[in-house]
Structures are given as C-alpha cells and as structure tokens.
Amino acid sequence: MSKVTFPLTGHQYSDDGSTDRDMLDGGHTEYLLPMLQETVDTAQSAVDARASALESASQASDHAQATAQDAVVVAQDRQAAEAAAAAAHADAATVNIPLLTGNAGRMLGVAEDGASMVWADMSPYTQDADLADPDKGVKMVAHAVDDRDLADPEKGVSLVSHAVDDRVLVAQAGASLVGHKGLAAGSIVRTVADELNDGFANPKRFGAKGNGSADDSVAIQTAIDVLAAAGGGVIRFPNGNYFCNVVLKDGVHIVTGAEHFGYLAQVGGPIAGVTLSQAAPGFVVDTPTTLKRGVLSVKGINFQGLGAAYAGGGVRFQGTRWGAIKCCMANGFADQAFLHSSGFGVVFEDLLAVNCLLNTTRTGVNGVLETHGTDDFLHRCEIAGQSPAGVTDANMYRAAVAVFGANNFLSMVIGEQGDRGIYIGPQSGEGHRMSLCRADSNGGTGFWIDGNIIASVCSAYNNSLAGSGLYSGFYASATSSGCKFSACRSDGHDATIQQKYGYEDYVNNSTANVRNSYVDCGGFYNALGLYLTQGFLGSGVIAAPLAIRPADGTTPIDVTGTSLVVLSGYTTATNVTNFTGGAEGETIRVLGDAQVTIVNGSGIITPSGANVVLSDKTMYSFTQYNGAWYMG
CATH class of the missing domain: 2.60.120 (Jelly Rolls)
Structure with missing residues (x-):
C-alpha cells in the first residue's frame, strides 16, 4: 500500500508509518471507518456524477425538442458530463486497500443479522460502462435509443414525435420539424404514384401554388397530361386561386367538392372554394380540336377573367361528346363564359355568369353561355351579360344565352342584362325544346327566335330597358318556323317602362305548318299590343276562353x-x-x-x-x- 492520497479530501493513508493516518499498529481501528466512509464518499461522488450525467441527458432531450441548435450544445454538454463521470470512476478505482482487494463491483453493507458487515455483489445492476454497451444500453426517457447516440454526430437522437435524426434537426430547415406529428393510428401512407394509379391527381403535388399570384399553368397541365396518358382520371383541386390557362384532354375531369355555383370571394373576404383565374389571353380551360372520345367535365370551379382587353373566356369545349360543365361561376371575361363549339350531349347545369362578353366588337350573335352542339342540356343556369341600361348597337349581337345547333333542351334557364336575353339561332336540324325559362331585364329583346323551338311556360319580363316601347318580349323573325308557344307570359315593367309587343312575329308563309302558333299566351304593359302577326299568311293565335x-x-x-x-x-x-x-x-x-x-x-x-x-x-x-x- 505504502501511501495513498484520496482525491476528494486530500487525506493520506499509509501502512509504513509515513503518514499521520497509519494503518499499522491498530491504526486501522482509528482510521478504518473514516477511510471506508471516504471510500463510500468517493463512490457516491462517482454515482452523483453519473446521476448528473443522466440529468444532463434528460435535459438534452427537452432542449433538443425546443430548438435545433440546442440539440448540438446539449450533446456536447452530455459528452463532457460522461467524461467527468468516467474520470471520477477512474479515481475511485485507484484506491488500493487490502480490505477492499478482490471486492471490485461489490458494495459494503450490514448483514441480515444486524451485527456484522458483508460485501454485496452489484453485478446484476447497471453500471456506468453499460452506457456504451450496445446490447444493454440505457434507454432514455422518451427515446428509443441509447445514451451514446445523443452525442454521436453520425447517428443522432430520434426526437420525440419526429422520424428524423439530430443532423436533420440542426439543419437550416430543421426547426420547422419541431412539433410535427406522425400519422394517426391506422393511417396508410400513399404516394403520388398510388393516387395516379387510382385515377386521381392533386395539382399541388405537381407544383401548383394556388396562392392567387403564381402562374400554375405548367403544374396543372402536367397533371392533366399525366392522367390523360394513363387513360384519364380526376384532378381534384384543393381550395385556392390558381392562375392558369390549360388544355383539358380526353377522359380527364377537373373537379372540387362544391355542389353549387357562387363561390367567388366577396370584396375584402377570403376565397371560398376553388378559383381558376385567367393568366393570359385565351380560355382558362380549353380543349384541342382533335379529341378522340371527347368525354370530359368541369365541376365546382369559379372562373375569373382579366377583362375586356384579354381575349378568351372561362371554358371552351371543342369536339366534346357527353361532357359536362356543372356548379361553376364565371366573371370578367372578354368573350364567352362557357362555350361548346362542336360535339353533342354536353350538360350545362347550375351555372352562374356575370359581366362577360365585355369585348363589344362582334361579327354575329354570341352568348355568355353559347352552344353549337346537338342534344345539349341547359339546366338551372342564370346567365347575365353586361348591363341592362342599353344595347350595344343596332345589331344587338351580345346575348346572355345563345343556342345554335339542333335538338337542344333548355329548362329553368335565365337570360338577362344583354342585348337579347335568350337567342335561338337559325335551324340546323331538329328544333329545340324550352320550358320554364325566363328572359328579363334586358336592354333589348327578351326571347329572339331565328329557328325552331317548342316553348312552354316561359316568361319575358321587364325588357326594352334601353327605351320604353322599343323592343318586344318575344320576337320571332321571318326565318323562324313551326314554333309552338304555350302558356307563356310577356310583361313590361309598368306603364312607364313598357315592351313594344308581347309577341312580335314576322312569319308570312302559305304553308300552315311552317307558321308559328301561340296558345293561351298573355301579358301586360306592351305599348303596341300583345301580338303582331303578318296577316292571313302569318302565325296563329288561340286565346284562352276568357x-x-x-x-x-x-x-x-x-x-x-x-x-x-x-x-x-x-x-x-x-x-x-x-x-x-x-x-x-x-x-x-x-x-x-x-x-x-x-x-x-x-x-x-x-x-x-x-x-x-x-x-x-x-x-x-x-x-x-x-x-x-x-x-x-
């Protein structure tokens, strides 16, 4: 033994009489217990150092969740704490007392008889060395990693509620991960490929922003092209305002969850639903003229134009067959809000349009809602032009609704605030059917018919707003033929704002079935009378039995x-x-x-x-x- 110095107290012990705490000649009786106490104190210091290290580790976990930068600092503190604990443990191991020889890893305690002391084996208990033991390790509170990982720059510590290691946390964007929650129990992670295989696409997955300023044309077009290449599918838009001009393709449908029109944001209010805003001249949603199947649809979208100076409109279907435009609104376009230029079987349903056809230069009649298709269906649509205060010019080319083609069906359609409310173009096949429709508050004529139509329970009201008595509620030109009007009404606003005629008809033909007929139709406030017909070769009227x-x-x-x-x-x-x-x-x-x-x-x-x-x-x-x- 010779001479030993205890590091905590500085006391020296010897077995050769060279110190004042001599273990010879009975000295052990006087100094044994203090020496043992000092030994215990030294060991306790090592234990305390270990506890301090563990406390530092716990604090490191808390600090790591607070900010990314603190995680590195805490890791360094813990490494220093563990080094101090190891040094203290090494100091304790330098004690070499005969009484302790052979008892490493044991603890001195009182025996069960209470009268003697025994050494207890501590090997079943965790020792400091376990901190670095890959098999045993100490599992930290809230972490499924061992203590050594906290200071390991390569492995890092997986933080509570995060599937990232410390290296990600201390990166520049790491702080944004704090507080992230994992998937709910039972949730299934799905990839973009999974969604595409199911025929669905979210345009934001392709880079669309929908923030009301970025041009999202490329991102949305990419989503359309990918689905079209896969045979078709549905693009479902999250809420937002997407600036774009895109070309819809075979079998691709763009939809939202909206079930009715009217989702444009109020002034000063938030955007509700989805708006596609015109990013450049052209239609916001267009189609190629080379569609093979032509089956596509648009549903639940608001369309916003850039005004009269930018040609184009909301949606144009070309060569479309069995398509649909539903639950949509359009505002502020130079041209048509909704246009079907060729094809058949397109459904226009639950549509609202205002302030369109702003470009006044026209070569023929156009409608805010316009179709040239066959077997199209127009249902529950309220379509307004520009202003009811007047007409564009003597041509009256800007109509709210314009129906060309053949064999189309109109029900519960309102045409208002145009030169003409509802326009039926020259006949190009089987005639059209119209019921429960209304043409009101137009600068010019309510219903203008150049072709063939069977109309029932329709109403012209408050037209000729450009001047009292200038324009009629119903106008059938000389090219109209074989039209049947039943149970219709044609009323001016009042005695000061009257329509010209209730029913103004210019058919004059010796063939009876080419003439138009009016059955049980009436009206008030028509300055020149209810009917104008063309003599004995003109259209016929059957009045109600009143x-x-x-x-x-x-x-x-x-x-x-x-x-x-x-x-x-x-x-x-x-x-x-x-x-x-x-x-x-x-x-x-x-x-x-x-x-x-x-x-x-x-x-x-x-x-x-x-x-x-x-x-x-x-x-x-x-x-x-x-x-x-x-x-x-």
Whole structure:
C-alpha cells in the first residue's frame, strides 16, 4: 500500500508509518471507518456524477425538442458530463486497500443479522460502462435509443414525435420539424404514384401554388397530361386561386367538392372554394380540336377573367361528346363564359355568369353561355351579360344565352342584362325544346327566335330597358318556323317602362305548318299590343276562353287575351267600329244587345256590307283575316 492520497479530501493513508493516518499498529481501528466512509464518499461522488450525467441527458432531450441548435450544445454538454463521470470512476478505482482487494463491483453493507458487515455483489445492476454497451444500453426517457447516440454526430437522437435524426434537426430547415406529428393510428401512407394509379391527381403535388399570384399553368397541365396518358382520371383541386390557362384532354375531369355555383370571394373576404383565374389571353380551360372520345367535365370551379382587353373566356369545349360543365361561376371575361363549339350531349347545369362578353366588337350573335352542339342540356343556369341600361348597337349581337345547333333542351334557364336575353339561332336540324325559362331585364329583346323551338311556360319580363316601347318580349323573325308557344307570359315593367309587343312575329308563309302558333299566351304593359302577326299568311293565335264586358259606349273594343265579349245589358246606344288586340286567325264570340250596332268598315266587315244592329240574347262570331274582322 505504502501511501495513498484520496482525491476528494486530500487525506493520506499509509501502512509504513509515513503518514499521520497509519494503518499499522491498530491504526486501522482509528482510521478504518473514516477511510471506508471516504471510500463510500468517493463512490457516491462517482454515482452523483453519473446521476448528473443522466440529468444532463434528460435535459438534452427537452432542449433538443425546443430548438435545433440546442440539440448540438446539449450533446456536447452530455459528452463532457460522461467524461467527468468516467474520470471520477477512474479515481475511485485507484484506491488500493487490502480490505477492499478482490471486492471490485461489490458494495459494503450490514448483514441480515444486524451485527456484522458483508460485501454485496452489484453485478446484476447497471453500471456506468453499460452506457456504451450496445446490447444493454440505457434507454432514455422518451427515446428509443441509447445514451451514446445523443452525442454521436453520425447517428443522432430520434426526437420525440419526429422520424428524423439530430443532423436533420440542426439543419437550416430543421426547426420547422419541431412539433410535427406522425400519422394517426391506422393511417396508410400513399404516394403520388398510388393516387395516379387510382385515377386521381392533386395539382399541388405537381407544383401548383394556388396562392392567387403564381402562374400554375405548367403544374396543372402536367397533371392533366399525366392522367390523360394513363387513360384519364380526376384532378381534384384543393381550395385556392390558381392562375392558369390549360388544355383539358380526353377522359380527364377537373373537379372540387362544391355542389353549387357562387363561390367567388366577396370584396375584402377570403376565397371560398376553388378559383381558376385567367393568366393570359385565351380560355382558362380549353380543349384541342382533335379529341378522340371527347368525354370530359368541369365541376365546382369559379372562373375569373382579366377583362375586356384579354381575349378568351372561362371554358371552351371543342369536339366534346357527353361532357359536362356543372356548379361553376364565371366573371370578367372578354368573350364567352362557357362555350361548346362542336360535339353533342354536353350538360350545362347550375351555372352562374356575370359581366362577360365585355369585348363589344362582334361579327354575329354570341352568348355568355353559347352552344353549337346537338342534344345539349341547359339546366338551372342564370346567365347575365353586361348591363341592362342599353344595347350595344343596332345589331344587338351580345346575348346572355345563345343556342345554335339542333335538338337542344333548355329548362329553368335565365337570360338577362344583354342585348337579347335568350337567342335561338337559325335551324340546323331538329328544333329545340324550352320550358320554364325566363328572359328579363334586358336592354333589348327578351326571347329572339331565328329557328325552331317548342316553348312552354316561359316568361319575358321587364325588357326594352334601353327605351320604353322599343323592343318586344318575344320576337320571332321571318326565318323562324313551326314554333309552338304555350302558356307563356310577356310583361313590361309598368306603364312607364313598357315592351313594344308581347309577341312580335314576322312569319308570312302559305304553308300552315311552317307558321308559328301561340296558345293561351298573355301579358301586360306592351305599348303596341300583345301580338303582331303578318296577316292571313302569318302565325296563329288561340286565346284562352276568357270573357270581358266593356263599358257602355266603348269603341273600339280591346279583345286581347279573350274569346268572349259580352255586350248585353247596355243602357246606352253604342257603335262598335273595330276590335283590337287580336291576331290573325283568331275568332271571338259576341253576346248581342239591341243597344249595340256593329259598324261596317275597314275594321269590321259585315255579311251585307251594311251596319248591323245586334239582337238581345243572340251570339255572333267574328274572325280576323288579313287584318280585318269578318262577322259570321
């Protein structure tokens, strides 16, 4: 033994009498217990150092989650703490006392009899060396790695709630990972390839921003091309405003979760739903003219244009067959909001458009919603032009809705604020069908028909806003043919804002079935009368079986909308010179009275060519032919 110095106290022990704490000659009795105590204290210091190291490790875990930079500092602190613990342990191992010889790894304690002391084997318990033992290791709180990884720059420590190591955490973008949560239990990780195999694509997976400023054309077009190459699929847009001009291709559909139109943001408010904004001249969503199948659709999208100076519109389908445009809105385009230029079977449903066809230079009639297709369906659409205050010019080329092609169907469609509300173009095949539609608040005409249509329960209201009495509710040109109108209404706004005619018809043809016919149609506030037809070769009118009784002395008598005129019970002599408001071919019945005389002339022609005094309780008939009423 010779001489030993304890590092914690500086005390020296010897077995040769060279120190004041001599272990010979009974000295062990005086100094053994203090020496053992000092030994215990030294060991305790080593244990404390180890505990301090463990505490440092725990703090390192907390600090690592707080910021990325602290993780490196904590790792260095822990490494230093472990080094101090190892040094203290080495100091304790330098003690070489005969009493302790052979008892390494044991602890001195009181025996069960309470009267003697024994050495207890500590090998089953974890020792400091285990910190570096790859098989045993010490598992830190909240970590499934051993202590040595905390300071290992190559392995790092996998932080709580993170599947990244310390190297990622201390990188420049590492701080953004703190607080990230893993997938919920049972969740399945899916790749872009998985989604594409299922026929779905998210444009943001291809780099689209949807932030209302970036041009997302390339990203969205890439998604379209990838799906088209795979045979088709659905592109589902997350909320956002995407600036783009793209070309939709065979079998590809672009959709959102919106179930109705009207999702453009209010002024000063957030964007709700998905908006595709025009990034450059052209249609926001266009199609090639070389479609092979032509099956595609657009649903739940708002379309925003750049104004009159930028040609183009919202959606253009070319060569499309059995496509659809649904639940969409369009605003602010120089040209059409929705256009089907060729093809068949396209559905236009739940559409809203305002402030389109802003470019006033036109060579023919165009519509904000316009179709040249066959067997197209227009349903629940409210389409507005530019302004109801006037018309563009005498051509009146800007319509709210324009229907060309053949055999198309319109129901619950509103055309407003245009030169013409709803325009039916020249016939190019089977005629169209229209029901429950409305043309109102237009600067010019409500319904303008150049072709063939069967229309029922349709209403023209508050048209001719460019000037009272200038334009009619319904207008059938000389090229219209075989049209049938039933149970329709044509009303001006009031006595100060009247339409010209309720029904203005210019068909004049000797073939009866080419002429138009009006059955049970009526209206009010039409400055020049309910009907204008073209004599005995013009269109026919069948009025509802309604009766009127004009006041005594009334002449001429307005028979608009009636089939029976009651003249009985008169007390004042009355001369009837004409009936007004009827239509060519219309027949009315008159119940006579002895006080009434029918005056033969240009308005009414009697069988005898002379005036006729009517008899009481006698029924007479009058039929309009070539502009005059012939008495039966």
